[in-house]
Amino acid sequence: MYVCICNRYRDAEIRALAQQGVRCARQAYSQLGNGPECGQCLEFAQEMIDTEHLVPAGARAPETV
Numbered sequence: 097m098y099v100c101i102c103n104r105y106r107d108a109e110i111r112a113l114a115q116q117g118v119r120c121a122r123q124a125y126s127q128l129g130n131g132p133e134c135g136q137c138l139e140f141a142q143e144m145i146d147t148e149h150l151v152p153a154g155a156r157a158p159e160t161v
């Protein structure tokens with residue numbers, strides 16, 4: 097599933113960075129190559145990152161690709 101349409105970033109990429117310790121959506125985007133453009137996705141991406149830090153990896157639903 098795409099999280100960021102402008103940059104074509106997927107949920108799996110955002111979750112992987114969160115699991116590596118990234119805690120901020122802007123930081124995740126920077127590590128993926130480009131910062132946000134329109135910014136419409138940032139709140140959702142941040143919620144995804146926050147959830148990764150709250151829910152143990154084994155307790156999550158399978159990721160969508």
Ligand code: FES
Nearest residue numbers: 100101102133134
């Ligand atoms: S949808 Fe992510 S910056 Fe536009």
